[in-house]
Amino acid sequence: MDSLTIIQPDDWHLHLRDGVAMTAVVGASARHFRRAIVMPNLKPPITTVAMAHAYRQRILDAVGAGGSGNEPSFEPLMTLYLTEATPVAEMEAAKSSGIIHGIKLYPAGATTNSDAGVGSVERVYPMLAAMERLGLPLLVHGEVVDPQVDLFDREAVFIERVLQPLRRRMPGLRVVFEHITTREAADYVREADASDGTLGATITPQHLLYNRNAIFTGGLRPHWYCLPVLKRETHRQALVAAATSGNSRFFLGTDSAPHARILKEHASACAGCYTAPHALALYAAAFDAAGALDKLQAFASRNGPAFYRLPVNHGTITLRRQPWTIPAALPFGEGEIVPLAGGETLPWTVD
Numbered sequence: 001m002d003s004l005t006i007i008q009p010d011d012w013h014l015h016l017r018d019g020v021a022m023t024a025v026v027g028a029s030a031r032h033f034r035r036a037i038v039m040p041n042l043k044p045p046i047t048t049v050a051m052a053h054a055y056r057q058r059i060l061d062a063v064g065a066g067g068s069g070n071e072p073s074f075e076p077l078m079t080l081y082l083t084e085a086t087p088v089a090e091m092e093a094a095k096s097s098g099i100i101h102g103i104k105l106y107p108a109g110a111t112t113n114s115d116a117g118v119g120s121v122e123r124v125y126p127m128l129a130a131m132e133r134l135g136l137p138l139l140v141h142g143e144v145v146d147p148q149v150d151l152f153d154r155e156a157v158f159i160e161r162v163l164q165p166l167r168r169r170m171p172g173l174r175v176v177f178e179h180i181t182t183r184e185a186a187d188y189v190r191e192a193d194a195s196d197g198t199l200g201a202t203i204t205p206q207h208l209l210y211n212r213n214a215i216f217t218g219g220l221r222p223h224w225y226c227l228p229v230l231k232r233e234t235h236r237q238a239l240v241a242a243a244t245s246g247n248s249r250f251f252l253g254t255d256s257a258p259h260a261r262i263l264k265e266h267a268s269a270c271a272g273c274y275t276a277p278h279a280l281a282l283y284a285a286a287f288d289a290a291g292a293l294d295k296l297q298a299f300a301s302r303n304g305p306a307f308y309r310l311p312v313n314h315g316t317i318t319l320r321r322q323p324w325t326i327p328a329a330l331p332f333g334e335g336e337i338v339p340l341a342g343g344e345t346l347p348w349t350v351d
Helices: 019-032 049-062 088-097 121-134 151-169 183-191 205-209 233-243 276-289 293-308
Strands: 003-007 011-014 035-038 075-081 100-105 138-141 175-178 199-203 250-252 316-325 330-332 335-337 345-350
Touching: 003 293, 011 250, 011 276, 019 049, 019 276, 019 330, 035 049, 049 075, 049 088, 088 100, 088 121, 100 121, 121 151, 151 175, 151 183, 175 183, 183 199, 183 233, 199 233, 199 293, 205 233, 205 276, 233 276, 250 293, 276 293, 276 316, 276 345
Parallel strands: 011 035, 035 075, 075 100, 100 138, 138 175, 175 199, 199 250
Antiparallel strands: 003 316, 316 345, 330 335
């Protein structure tokens, strides 16, 4: 197969930042994706519907659709950042807003700009109960923040300590287990009792293509550093099997996370891989290597809308088997940003 045309996909996990940084990167997502779930971990975080409305307008302005009055070619699907002080009434407002499609739970200290996150899930049970009643999805960064737990085990422990008890207590709560990285997570999502569509999971291109050796090949490579961190090869293989299985609980979420080069190549390197410009080519390479290109459309274009109860897109996009070299760096405000695997050649490109 030398070309593949699929329904235009959506990105169900995207970081756009704000201001000059957002303006530099939003076009890369808008070129390939029709919609995107936009993460709320700005400074300050997006904690209210009013803040989400304002942020959405800034995104639309940046892609040139802010004042057109027509349906934008790229639609940001907004989220709120859950804190222990979030009023239950804000959940009601989110549901009725028409623009909020999920509430994000960051364990406090788990990743970039998560300091205002949740220290104890029990403290946000009233908000979660309201979300269960309203049908609002909970989007979870699934790692525990416990110095006694090994970094590479934080996701598996999260399933045992947090996710399983939460879903037993609130079986109707719709949960997206975001950017899963382990065999344990893939098995849990596949085998969980959730035939009613209450459980889904996103998988990033970096976790399908690379294991943790990539961070250290030829020296410490910070542009492969993300959270949750890349894991062992056995986990990567389990994620590929899940993504290419045709199981509708798994869908595309790039977790593309832009950071300036100077902040990645730094003594305290920021976590995040920037993949927005070439995410589809990365996914195609992963599915092709698994002999499963026929499964890419469901993973990229159908499963996510089904979970979020949104229509499938009408347009299409074509990938071609044609060597393409990822730019070594791209403009990013007054500096530059290095895409994941910058300078390397991919076997697929997007028309």
